[in-house]
Amino acid sequence: MITVENLTFGYGGTGFRLRVPKFVLQDNERVAIVGPSGSGKTTLLNLIAGILTPEAGRIDVAGTDVAALSDVERRRFRASTIGFVFQDFALLDYLSARQNILYPYRITPALTLDTDARDRAEALAAACGIGDKLDRHPSALSQGEQQRVAICRALVTQPKLILSDEATGNLDPDSKARILDLLFEQAALAGAPVLAVTHDHELLPRFGRVLDFAQFREGAEA
Amino acid sequence: MNALYLAFAYLRYHWGRSLVLMLVAALILFVPVATQILLSTSERALVARGDATPLLLGSRGSQLDLTMAALYFSDERPEPVPMREVEAVWDSGLAIPIPVHTAFSSSGFRIVGTSLDYFDFRELALSEGRGLSVLGDAVIGADVAATIGKGVGDTLVSSPENLFDLDGVYPLEMPIVGVLEPTNSPDDQAVFVDIKTAWVIQGIGHGHEDVVTAAEVAAGSEAVSNAAVVQYQRITDENIESFHFHGAQDDFPASAVIVVPNDTRSATILKGRYLDGENPTQLIAPASVIQGLVDRIFRIKSLLDVVTTIIAIAAFAAIGLAVFLSYRLRAREIATAVKLGARRGMVLRLLSAEIFTLLLISTFIAAIGTAIVARNAESWVGWLLALGA
Amino acid sequence: MHALKPFLAVCFALVASSAVIAQDRPRVVAVNYALQYFAERLVGDDADVVFPVPADQDPSFWRPSIADISMIQSSDLILLNGAGFATWVDRVSLPRSKLVNTSAAIEDQFIVTQSITHSHGDGGEHSHEGLASYVWLDPALAIAQAEEIAAAITARNLASTDEVETRLEMLRTDLEDLDADARSALADLQNVTFIATHPRYEYFANRYGLSVRSLEWEAGIMPTEADLTQLRALAEETQAQVLIWEAMPPAGAFEVAAAVGLQSIVFSPLAHGAEGQTFLDTYADVISAMAEIGTQ
Numbered sequence: 001m002i003t004v005e006n007l008t009f010g011y012g013g014t015g016f017r018l019r020v021p022k023f024v025l026q027d028n029e030r031v032a033i034v035g036p037s038g039s040g041k042t043t044l045l046n047l048i049a050g051i052l053t054p055e056a057g058r059i060d061v062a063g064t065d066v067a068a069l070s071d072v073e074r075r076r077f078r079a080s081t082i083g084f085v086f087q088d089f090a091l092l093d094y095l096s097a098r099q100n101i102l103y104p105y106r107i108t109p110a111l112t113l114d115t116d117a118r119d120r121a122e123a124l125a126a127a128c129g130i131g132d133k134l135d136r137h138p139s140a141l142s143q144g145e146q147q148r149v150a151i152c153r154a155l156v157t158q159p160k161l162i163l164s165d166e167a168t169g170n171l172d173p174d175s176k177a178r179i180l181d182l183l184f185e186q187a188a189l190a191g192a193p194v195l196a197v198t199h200d201h202e203l204l205p206r207f208g209r210v211l212d213f214a215q216f217r218e219g220a221e222a
Numbered sequence: 223m224n225a226l227y228l229a230f231a232y233l234r235y236h237w238g239r240s241l242v243l244m245l246v247a248a249l250i251l252f253v254p255v256a257t258q259i260l261l262s263t264s265e266r267a268l269v270a271r272g273d274a275t276p277l278l279l280g281s282r283g284s285q286l287d288l289t290m291a292a293l294y295f296s297d298e299r300p301e302p303v304p305m306r307e308v309e310a311v312w313d314s315g316l317a318i319p320i321p322v323h324t325a326f327s328s329s330g331f332r333i334v335g336t337s338l339d340y341f342d343f344r345e346l347a348l349s350e351g352r353g354l355s356v357l358g359d360a361v362i363g364a365d366v367a368a369t370i371g372k373g374v375g376d377t378l379v380s381s382p383e384n385l386f387d388l389d390g391v392y393p394l395e396m397p398i399v400g401v402l403e404p405t406n407s408p409d410d411q412a413v414f415v416d417i418k419t420a421w422v423i424q425g426i427g428h429g430h431e432d433v434v435t436a437a438e439v440a441a442g443s444e445a446v447s448n449a450a451v452v453q454y455q456r457i458t459d460e461n462i463e464s465f466h467f468h469g470a471q472d473d474f475p476a477s478a479v480i481v482v483p484n485d486t487r488s489a490t491i492l493k494g495r496y497l498d499g500e501n502p503t504q505l506i507a508p509a510s511v512i513q514g515l516v517d518r519i520f521r522i523k524s525l526l527d528v529v530t531t532i533i534a535i536a537a538f539a540a541i542g543l544a545v546f547l548s549y550r551l552r553a554r555e556i557a558t559a560v561k562l563g564a565r566r567g568m569v570l571r572l573l574s575a576e577i578f579t580l581l582l583i584s585t586f587i588a589a590i591g592t593a594i595v596a597r598n599a600e601s602w603v604g605w606l607l608a609l610g611a
Numbered sequence: 612m613h614a615l616k617p618f619l620a621v622c623f624a625l626v627a628s629s630a631v632i633a634q635d636r637p638r639v640v641a642v643n644y645a646l647q648y649f650a651e652r653l654v655g656d657d658a659d660v661v662f663p664v665p666a667d668q669d670p671s672f673w674r675p676s677i678a679d680i681s682m683i684q685s686s687d688l689i690l691l692n693g694a695g696f697a698t699w700v701d702r703v704s705l706p707r708s709k710l711v712n713t714s715a716a717i718e719d720q721f722i723v724t725q726s727i728t729h730s731h732g733d734g735g736e737h738s739h740e741g742l743a744s745y746v747w748l749d750p751a752l753a754i755a756q757a758e759e760i761a762a763a764i765t766a767r768n769l770a771s772t773d774e775v776e777t778r779l780e781m782l783r784t785d786l787e788d789l790d791a792d793a794r795s796a797l798a799d800l801q802n803v804t805f806i807a808t809h810p811r812y813e814y815f816a817n818r819y820g821l822s823v824r825s826l827e828w829e830a831g832i833m834p835t836e837a838d839l840t841q842l843r844a845l846a847e848e849t850q851a852q853v854l855i856w857e858a859m860p861p862a863g864a865f866e867v868a869a870a871v872g873l874q875s876i877v878f879s880p881l882a883h884g885a886e887g888q889t890f891l892d893t894y895a896d897v898i899s900a901m902a903e904i905g906t907q
Contacts, residue, residue, distance in 0.1 A: 051561060073565060079563025090558040095228075095236030106224035107564035113224070137235070153562075319710055338684065338706040354704035355680040416704040427701075462702055463674070 001027055002048065002161060002193065007057030008118075010092055011025060018043055020057070020216050024160075030194045032204055035213025036198050041197040044213075045163045048195070049073035062160040076110040082191065083154030085183065087098050087166035089146045091138040091153075097145075098134040101125065101152045113155060124152040128182055144175040148182065163189045164196035168203065180206055225568075229575035239548075240580065243541050247584035250537045252591045254530045259592065261523055263599040264606065266514050271407060272512035274322045274344075277481035277489060279307055279319065279596045281495070281502045292478035294408045295332035297414050302475030307503055309472060311481055314495075316488035318343075321476035327413075328378045328396075328437040331366045335420025335476075343482060344409055350374050351400030354416050357427075357465055358457035361414045364404035365605070374398055378413060380423045394423045395456040406600040418467070421474055422457070427467040481505065545576060592604040637687040637769050642697040643670045645747035645885040646690045646713060649757040652782045657770040658687065662884075669745065669830075670882045673699055680704075681826075688763055694721050696744035696882075711763040713756040714746055721746070722813045743813035745879070749792035750894075752814060757782050759797050789894055793819060796902035803904070804851040806842065806873065808834075811857060824849055831858040834867060837841040846871050853904055876900050 002025040010017040018040040025031055033041045034156040046052040048059055050066045053074075059066040061081060061098075069077055091100045099106075101121045103112035125131045138146050147167065154162060164183065168176040180196075180203055187194045196207070204210050233240040271293050280288040290296035302325075311319035320343055323335030338354065340346075351374035354361055360378055367373055380393045396415060404410050421427045457465060467474070483489035496505035502528035549556075549569070556569055564569075595602075622624050630885035637658040641647035647662035654660060663679050664670040675683065683689060689705055691697070693714030714721075724741035747753040761779040765772045790900075797819040824845055828838055845851065854873040856864070857880060865875040878897045879885055885893050 049561070075563045075565060077563070078561075082563070083563050086558070088554075090554065090561075092558075094554055096234045103559075104562050106228055107559050107568055109565055110563065119550060148255075217277065312707075320707075339708050342706070342708075352677065352681065353684070354706070355677050355684070357702040359704065418701065418704075435736055463672075463698075466698070467700055467701060 001025065001060075001062065003058070003060040004044075004048070005058045005060075007047065007054050007059065009043065009052065011053045016040070017182065018047075018216055021045065023211070025193050025195060027193055028188060028191065030187075030206075030208045031196070032207040033195065033197045033213055034199070034201070034204070034210060039213040040216060041213050042165055044216075045165055045195065045197060048085065048161070050078050051161055075108065079104060079108040079110040080157060081160045083157065083159035083162045085147075085150050085154045085162065085164040085167040087169040088147075089138075089143075089150045089170075091146055091149055093138055096135050096137055097125070097130060097141065097149045100138065100149050101134075102159050103153060103157050105163065107209070117156065121152065121156050124155055125149075127186065128152055143171055144179060146200045147171060147175075147179050151179070151183050151186065155190055155192075158190060159192055162192050162194045162196075164194060164198075166197055168198070168200060173202075176200060176203060177206070225571040226579065228572060229579050232572075232576065233579055236548075239544070242406075243544060243580055244584045244587065247541060247581060248587035248591070251584060252536045254527065255588065255592050256525065256595045257523070257530075258608070259595050259599050260603060261519065263603045266601050267407070267510070267600070268512050268516055269422055272509040273553060275480055275508045276483055277317070277492065277505055278482050278508050279303060279311065279479040279503060279505050280325075280477070285504070285506050285511045286508065286515065288478050288504075291324050292322050292480060293508055293512075295334055295412050300477055302477060303479060303503055304472060305474045306472035306475060308476065308479050311479065311492070314492065316492050317481045317483040320480040320482065321417050322478050322480060323417050323475065324477045325475075326380050326420065326423050327336040328360075328368075328380045329370050331363075331369075331413050331421065333360075333380055333420060334414050335417035335423075340414070340480070343403070343480065345406075346405065346409055347403045348400045349403045351398070353400055354414065356457075357397065357416065357422065357462060357494055358394065358396050358419055359399045359404060359415065359536060360419075361400035362398055363402050363410040363412045363414075365410040366413055367401045370400055370467035373401055394419070394457045396457060404601075406604045408604070410604060417476065419476075421467060422455075423464065424475070426469070426474055427465055428455070458580055461560045530601070541580070545573065549573065635646070637767075638682075639688040639690065639764075639769070640683050640686045641690040642692050642700070643747075643882040645753065645881045645890060646760065646886065647758065648881075648890040649747075649753070649782065650688075650690060650760050653757065653761050653775055653778050654764055654770050655774065655778060657774075658764075661686070664883070666883055667737075668739070671696055671698070673697065675699055675703060687769060688767060690760060690763075693718070693746060693747065694744040694746055696741045696746075711759060713759040714752070717746065717752050717755045717757060720752060722817060724810065724813070732781065743810070745811050745882070746814050747878060748812060749788040749814035749818040750793070751818065754783055754786050757786070785891055789891060790818075793898045796898045797821065800901060800904070804849045804856055805851060805853045806845055806849065806851045807855040807857070807878075809857045811879075812855065812878070816844060822849075824851065828857075831860060833861050833864055838869070839867065841869055842868075842873075846873060853901075874904055876904070 002023075004020050004023040006022075007020040008018065016038075016110065017045055033044065035041055043052065047054055048061060048066065050069060054067050057067065061077075064077060064081070066074065066077065092103065095103065098121060101124070102113060102117065105111045105117055117207065118160075122134070125134050125148075130149060130152075131146050133141060133145060138149070141149065147170075150167075154164075162183070168179050171179060184194060184206070198204075226280045231608050255607035272289070275293055278288060278292050280292065283301055284298075287296075288300045291300050291516050293299045304320065308319045308321050311317055320337055320339045321335075322334050322340070326333040326335075334340075341353065348361070349503060350367075351361070362372070362378070370378075372378070377395050378398060379395045392573065396413075396419065402409065416554075418427060483492055493505055496503060533583070556564075559568055626835070636656075639650050639654060639658050641660060641662050642652055643664075644662055647660050650660040661682070662670075663683065664673045665676065682807060684704070684706060686709060687707045688831055691700055691710060691712050693712045698879070722743040724743050746789075747756060757779060761775050764770055765775050801820055803822070805812075805821060805823040807823050807825045808828040809830060812821075812823045815821070816823040826838070826841060826845065828834055834842065842854070852874060854868045854870075854871075854875050855875045856875055859877050868875045873888045876897065878900075881890055881893060884890070
């Protein structure tokens, strides 16, 4: 369960301010965040993930007060608790699909690359329909396949929360639904809630709840 | 290990760029080491040859020319020294004089006219054939045999020279009667003949048989003499009796005389005899001449070191820049890594791992190159010294 | 070559010690019998003295085979006569450190013979000065050669200095006795003219004030008619009474000479040794044969 209370955040000098009085995400819940560009959707994700630190307020992710963590602790927390899916997939061209999935294990001491992790990567890839393409580099994969790799990478660490930032934004309409379904399916299997930023209103019915972000934006009024 | 894994994967994926960087780094590491090896081997070879040649007698003039001609059979042609100087040393009873006559060449290799004492003095052993026996015989060094692909039973013709402007002096055809074991010294690059044979080439000694023309040889007949084609003389069983020398042997020339004193005291006495500036001959210690040369080489080498250092700095700066630029290209990767919770200093680790891997492989390549150079240094230096001479 | 070298001695000792297995004794090579005889007298049993020229060849014009050359090159001492004797040494590579010119000290006493002039077809004419080379036929010069050999043997430690010195004294005495005998025996022959079948006896004639004219006959064969014509002319011109044969001619040759009015004497010039005779024996025999002519 994720709980956000009385959160305030501002980017110095830009006049942008974000205030979230209360936001709760239940286990296995799938919430879409919508809102105009620049309303702070991505900023919220970054705050929850501990990439940004709030000026005030509390962010509780599965019992951890993210805002109270030190930098090192927040990095470890992020690596072990959060699964991130990006709009641009953010795959590394020099690694094979398999090594891209295992990439989180290579960049932090918080995770240990063991046989279980490798087996999980194999299983996830098979479940996502790319089990036979693990040795290909991203340049040899289609857009949809690349995003599947990115989803596998987000899930392989068995996170307690999936953050998706326009994960389907670059895909063709057919793929969007399939990829989103796949993400939900895999998150459900892992028991992790999904918090997704999206612009695709036709996808909203697939979410359990939609959060309109315009209500949290203060800077726009100022 | 994970940073190394990623660095290696990155380098392997961008193998073209990595290869160029590694080769540049390897070259920069290799060049100074290889130069150092070659130079110190050269120094050892030069100094060894100098040390192995206690004294050198020759006409007054450049000591370096005399040393280069007598020890390395170079192209320098010191003023000839008359054979009476050889006899004078014999008569002194203080040393063994070994004349060397290096004015001629054959197939690009120096013809060294000397006495049999030379072979004992340099401890030259035959790998094939026999030693010099009859006028005209030639014994060739190992490199000569390898380069011209000839051996016992073949012949060599001295290169035509017009140095002494003597009428009727033709190149001499010499049978190869022996091939020497390799020594990694200038002796490998020499064609040894008896000094009397060198005098025949010079025209001081000659036979009364007609000169053989190439056309006659080709036609299989040696009956008619014709000056229109390249001619050479040949010492045969039939004409050897007619070979003779004009004038007193005391006046015959040698390029230099290697003088092997009996002991230090004899050397000192001998040196004293040639101190007079009026004396047309000089007695020098090749070791000190060569030390002078080596010192000069090493002064040049220190300049080379500075140049190499500057190039190395520039090259490593370029490599650093290349790696740095690649990291700017990888800014997105780094941003992703941060979002995925990369540890602090991840970038630095990756960078270090990449440079470490690059340098490790470069060093390995350079080490292989160095090993090859070190293994072959002696023969290459022998070749270099002969070439440079 | 007088002051000889401890260095050489050391070298020699090293070489010799390693050569002992292959070769029992040091080897000395001489270019003629006379030098071989002197060397044998001087070195005793301490070395083998080899004179490699076969009996049927003139040592002056011998041509060694490659095997001969190899044997000579590996010798410990090579005794040259000098004075242009044995021209093969000019066409063969020999280790200078082993060479001893036994006439080095007596070059001022060499007898110059005729000049040989020739041209090479392509160049101009040039001439060679001839030297009489049978120097050992003058016992005084022979002693000088023996001294030279003794010095070389001592310098190379082929025999002990004292022993060589003693043997040299004995040889010197023998040669001096021979010289004294010859001087007295030949004293009466000052007015006798000799004809020699070959120019070999310049030093001998010079030593004892004899008059010897020379022909150029082949040794050991019957003179041809042309030879005899030449002989008659020379005999008439010189009023010679004696013909010196270089080697024993075939039977009947003495009679042919007698027909020209010449007594015959065989005088081997000792470049080769005679069977069963030493240098001194041969020389002494010739002197007594000549002395007999003097008394006739």
